[in-house]
Amino acid sequence: MNKNVSKIYIAADHRGVGLKLYLIEMLTAAGYMVVNLGTDDPNTSVDYPDVAATMADAIGDDANARGVLICGTGAGVMIAANRYRNIRASRCDRPEQAHDDRFHDDINVLALAADDIDIEMAFVCVQTFLESPFDNIERRIRRIEKIS
Secondary structure (H helix, E strand, C coil): CCCCCCCEEEEECHHHHHHHHHHHHHHHHCCCCEEECCCCCCCCCCCHHHHHHHHHHHHCCCCCCEEEEEECCCHHHHHHHCCCCCCCEEECCCHHHHHHHHHHHCCCEEEEECCCCCHHHHHHHHHHHHHCCCCCCHHHHHHHHHHC
16 A cells, blocks of 8 residues: 555546446555545436546645546546646556556546456556556656646
């Protein structure tokens, strides 16, 4: 468990509810403070841009907070989340990708595709995302500052 992560916010649209609930259970068991931002009803349609807005508001300026967003494809929540200056989101389906995106780009939100990823693999990706460091060197900081 990464003690530098203050909170993990997790949110999903209706297509990601099952995966979200599984991840909440696993992350809580691992000792993380997890905040469920909804939705919990797979039968009521929720628009992914609204889910991403909720995530951006929740993370705010907390540099130690992390987020996990889930929709059917993962692309919708990723695109919507990246509209906000305090969010750097990436869609991942492999742990190596989650590591590299944290290391190189300091992502603070992981986007997952509920329709495409095995739930155990999703958890491995989230764990890797949470445990991977950012390579805090000048050129990476400079690039991030250009988008933040």
